[in-house]
Amino acid sequence: MKNTTFQRGMASAKNYAGLIGALIAMCVLFGFASENFFTLSTLSTLSNDIPTLVVMAVGMTFVLIIGGIDLSVGSVMALAASILSLATVHWGWPVWASGLLGMAAATICGATTGLISVGWRIPSFIVSLGVLEIARGLAYQVTDSRTEYIGSAVEFISAPIVFGLSPAILIALAIVVAGQLVLTKSVLGRHWIGIGTNEEAVRLSGIAPRPRKVLVYALMGLLSGVGALFQVSRLEAADPNGGVGMELQVIAAVVIGGTSLMGGRGSVISTFIGVLIISVLEAGLAQVGVSEPMKRIVTGLVIVAAVVLDTYRRRGERA
Amino acid sequence: MTVEPTAAAPALAGQPAPAPLLSLTDIGKTYVEPVLRGVALQLHAGQVLALTGENGAGKSTLSKIVCGLEPATTGAMLLDGQPFQPASRAAAEQLGIRMVMQELNLLPTLSVAENLYLNQLPNRYGWIDRAKLERDAIAQMAKVGLNDIDPWTPVGQLGIGHQQMIEIARNLIGECRLLVLDEPTAMLTHREVELLFVQIERLKAAGVAIIYISHRLEELKRVADRIVVLRDGEMVCDDAIAGYSSADLVRLMVGRAADAEIDLSGRVIGAPLLRVHELGRKGVVHPTSLEVKAGQIVGIAGLIGSGRTELLRLIFGADSADSGQVFVGDTTVAAVINTPKDAVEAGIAMITEDRKGQGLLLQQSIAVNSTLARLEGVSKGGWLDGNAEAAVGADYIERLGVRSRNSAQAVAELSGGNQQKVVMARWLYRDVPVMLFDEPTRGIDIGAKFDIYHLLADLARQGKGLLIVSSDLRELMLICDRIAVMSAGRIVETFERGAWSQDAILSAAFSGYLGSNDHTHNDTAASAA
Numbered sequence: 001m002k003n004t005t006f007q008r009g010m011a012s013a014k015n016y017a018g019l020i021g022a023l024i025a026m027c028v029l030f031g032f033a034s035e036n037f038f039t040l041s042t043l044s045t046l047s048n049d050i051p052t053l054v055v056m057a058v059g060m061t062f063v064l065i066i067g068g069i070d071l072s073v074g075s076v077m078a079l080a081a082s083i084l085s086l087a088t089v090h091w092g093w094p095v096w097a098s099g100l101l102g103m104a105a106a107t108i109c110g111a112t113t114g115l116i117s118v119g120w121r122i123p124s125f126i127v128s129l130g131v132l133e134i135a136r137g138l139a140y141q142v143t144d145s146r147t148e149y150i151g152s153a154v155e156f157i158s159a160p161i162v163f164g165l166s167p168a169i170l171i172a173l174a175i176v177v178a179g180q181l182v183l184t185k186s187v188l189g190r191h192w193i194g195i196g197t198n199e200e201a202v203r204l205s206g207i208a209p210r211p212r213k214v215l216v217y218a219l220m221g222l223l224s225g226v227g228a229l230f231q232v233s234r235l236e237a238a239d240p241n242g243g244v245g246m247e248l249q250v251i252a253a254v255v256i257g258g259t260s261l262m263g264g265r266g267s268v269i270s271t272f273i274g275v276l277i278i279s280v281l282e283a284g285l286a287q288v289g290v291s292e293p294m295k296r297i298v299t300g301l302v303i304v305a306a307v308v309l310d311t312y313r314r315r316g317e318r319a
Numbered sequence: 320m321t322v323e324p325t326a327a328a329p330a331l332a333g334q335p336a337p338a339p340l341l342s343l344t345d346i347g348k349t350y351v352e353p354v355l356r357g358v359a360l361q362l363h364a365g366q367v368l369a370l371t372g373e374n375g376a377g378k379s380t381l382s383k384i385v386c387g388l389e390p391a392t393t394g395a396m397l398l399d400g401q402p403f404q405p406a407s408r409a410a411a412e413q414l415g416i417r418m419v420m421q422e423l424n425l426l427p428t429l430s431v432a433e434n435l436y437l438n439q440l441p442n443r444y445g446w447i448d449r450a451k452l453e454r455d456a457i458a459q460m461a462k463v464g465l466n467d468i469d470p471w472t473p474v475g476q477l478g479i480g481h482q483q484m485i486e487i488a489r490n491l492i493g494e495c496r497l498l499v500l501d502e503p504t505a506m507l508t509h510r511e512v513e514l515l516f517v518q519i520e521r522l523k524a525a526g527v528a529i530i531y532i533s534h535r536l537e538e539l540k541r542v543a544d545r546i547v548v549l550r551d552g553e554m555v556c557d558d559a560i561a562g563y564s565s566a567d568l569v570r571l572m573v574g575r576a577a578d579a580e581i582d583l584s585g586r587v588i589g590a591p592l593l594r595v596h597e598l599g600r601k602g603v604v605h606p607t608s609l610e611v612k613a614g615q616i617v618g619i620a621g622l623i624g625s626g627r628t629e630l631l632r633l634i635f636g637a638d639s640a641d642s643g644q645v646f647v648g649d650t651t652v653a654a655v656i657n658t659p660k661d662a663v664e665a666g667i668a669m670i671t672e673d674r675k676g677q678g679l680l681l682q683q684s685i686a687v688n689s690t691l692a693r694l695e696g697v698s699k700g701g702w703l704d705g706n707a708e709a710a711v712g713a714d715y716i717e718r719l720g721v722r723s724r725n726s727a728q729a730v731a732e733l734s735g736g737n738q739q740k741v742v743m744a745r746w747l748y749r750d751v752p753v754m755l756f757d758e759p760t761r762g763i764d765i766g767a768k769f770d771i772y773h774l775l776a777d778l779a780r781q782g783k784g785l786l787i788v789s790s791d792l793r794e795l796m797l798i799c800d801r802i803a804v805m806s807a808g809r810i811v812e813t814f815e816r817g818a819w820s821q822d823a824i825l826s827a828a829f830s831g832y833l834g835s836n837d838h839t840h841n842d843t844a845a846s847a848a
Contacts, residue, residue: 185702185703185705186698186701186702186703187694187695187698187701187702187703188701190687190691190694190703191694193680193683194680194683194687194691197680197681197682197683198676198677198679198680198681200676200677201677201678201679201680201691202680202691203637203658203659203660204635204637204659204669204671204677204678205659205663205691205692205745206659206660206662206663206664206692206749207660207691207692208658208660264680264682265682
């Protein structure tokens with residue numbers, strides 16, 4: 001029986017081989033193109049940028065797996081950050097309490113998207129588009145549209161503690177591992193995959209799909225709140241304009257990781273590698289001195305190429 | 320000057336025998352299992368051929384082959400004596416072979432005119448020529464007797480009957496020599512059916528050959544010249560329709576009872592397990608009562624749309640009932656069933672007729688599918704045990720004889736019969752006392768069917784109560800202790816084993832539709848058998 005577990009492990013390692021290969025190829029390419037690529041500064045840029053993206057991409061993986069989408073995550077993150085700063089700066093709350101308040105607000109945003117789209121059977125695409133606007137408006141309201149400086153109280157979350165790694169990145173990694181375990185090893189994860197594959201079959205098997213779907217959106221909100229905490233700690237400030245367009249970055253990372261937009265299929269580990277690919281790509285392009293417009297064009301091309309490749313891979317599997 | 324047709328057929332006694340428009344020899348089709356074998360027939364211009372048979376007998380497959388939607392596995396077709404092998408529906412349409420499918424293919428938000436000419440909109444440099452479109456549409460609509468409809472009406476605003484006529488009109492654009500109508504009256508009211516028949520006569524007079532697929536026997540006798548009956552993929556009758564009674568046709572469709580018997584012995588009929596009391600839903604199922612005892616197999620017969628599936632869904636909480644109660648076990652306390660979850664917890668399982676759409680997680684493995692309804696059995700504290708799951712999957716593969724590599728194989732790769740066994744495995748593992756089956760053997764081959772029958776008998780031996788909906792009368796008569804017949808949303812008659820006959824069951828199935836000429840759109844307008 002040990003043997004089968006081992007074999008399953010090997011099989012899943014094979015699934016990641018392509019992604020890891022692409023990541024390594026990119027690093028090698030940028031290493032040759034720019035002598036500065038393999039430096040501490042690149043690494044620290046990466047490890048600063050990544051945690052927020054990672055935790056939000058984990059949430060988005062679950063959302064896509066149940067066949068939904070959440071476009072509000074960038075604004076929800078900004079709202080959570082704004083509330084955090086309001087509580088810390090103006091109410092004098094300790095950071096841990098204002099952090100929890102921000103995460104609670106983000107969770108409520110996610111749960112709202114879930115309740116409305118699941119309750120009235122409205123596509124989550126459109127509901128989350130509305131919530132995107134609402135959360136952004138609230139963020140401006142809360143901060144009077146100004147960036148709030150919080151100072152060093154939150155800095156420690158992004159400061160390196162072991163091997164140059166910050167608590168933020170350690171927490172993000174822990175969330176990746178936990179997310180992957182929940183997805184592949186828990187009853188709840190199995191229900192989510194089932195819902196994304198065939199919701200009616202799950203319902204007729206005596207499992208209530210709707211509360212489980214709402215839970216995914218609430219979790220997405222919570223993880224956007226965690227992302228906000230990381231973001232605020234890195235900038236030592238809350239920017240109500242923060243996270244504009246971030247939903248696209250998050251979704252791109254998840255899709256590059258091979259999670260299906262149709263639901264039912266995905267992996268948190270692959271999403272993590274997807275985040276690395278996107279981040280290395282952006283950092284590398286910046287290093288070789290590519291202009292901002294060009295950077296966006298290249299990133300866009302990579303996303304499209306990744307999805308096309310994934311389609312071929314799946315067709316190959318079916319044949 | 321008169322030119323005699325230079326048809327290939329030899330002239331006999333000075334009179335040219337009409338050459339067939341279409342002739343089929345030895346047409347067969349095999350998907351995983353053969354669904355059509357050795358079909359040979361000839362069709363002449365101006366002839367209406369009735370094609371009938373039970374569900375799954377091969378009617379639709381045959382018409383799809385003729386219309387280029389599916390290639391035949393064996394055999395050859397001749398059109399006007401020339402080899403005819405349409406590569407696509409468009410290719411067949413080029414040669415004047417048209418088909419009106421059961422499901423209408425219209426765009427409800429576009430106008431009648433636009434729908435008619437969708438693939439060939441008259442235009443100048445890409446701008447629609449509205450004047451010409453209107454002229455053409457009016458002319459085309461006149462061909463099917465739709466003179467009083469504005470061609471700019473959105474199709475969605477018309478009744479289903481008019482939509483059907485528009486679908487037919489669309490198929491009459493350009494050359495139409497052979498028109499296939501697949502269950503054209505399934506959704507029509509009585510008056511709309513009459514309208515359709517007038518148009519069929521008109522087309523016939525214009526020399527169009529028609530294949531009319533239906534299992535409404537009275538209708539066939541009215542419109543058709545010839546009858547072809549398919550049974551299990553083979554032609555069992557090709558004859559002038561005049562001499563046949565409805566009873567003859569039913570006998571041909573159904574055939575003799577299957578020779579094999581299912582061993583139903585060793586069962587102990589016990590206390591009531593499922594009592595349904597006045598359960599109903601407006602417009603779908605009239606308040607209905609029935610009872611299933613432990614060890615008993617009860618069947619529900621009836622036409623499609625008679626409320627059979629809907630009744631099962633009400634019992635299972637898949638749809639919500641407006642009235643009535645369900646009792647599970649020998650109790651006087653009604654079960655509270657609002658969702659399938661409630662039903663399963665009360666001890667009811669339902670195996671749906673739509674295996675792929677509502678039963679299986681196709682892309683997932685046999686193990687995942689068989690444990691879905693009882694993940695508690697293969698997990699501890701919410702965490703799954705992959706080895707336990709695989710073991711459950713392997714156990715049911717063994718017990719039910721699922722042909723597969725191993726329990727990690729995706730169910731999408733299995734044949735229909737084996738997929739059905741996986742659905743059954745899910746509920747066997749969940750182990751509930753009451754099991755509802757909707758078309759448990761639909762679309763699966765005869766060997767697997769008997770596997771399922773034996774399994775059903777075993778379940779009854781274990782003391783479970785089974786309620787089975789089926790369109791296959793032979794199947795119900797083979798395995799049931801009692802058959803309730805539904806018609807127009809209510810149980811009209813109940814037969815005990817030994818006291819039933821096919822004719823009696825069929826006439827009960829039709830009885831609810833007798834003498835009701837003013838259906839609303841959604842009602843099934845069936846003629847009497």
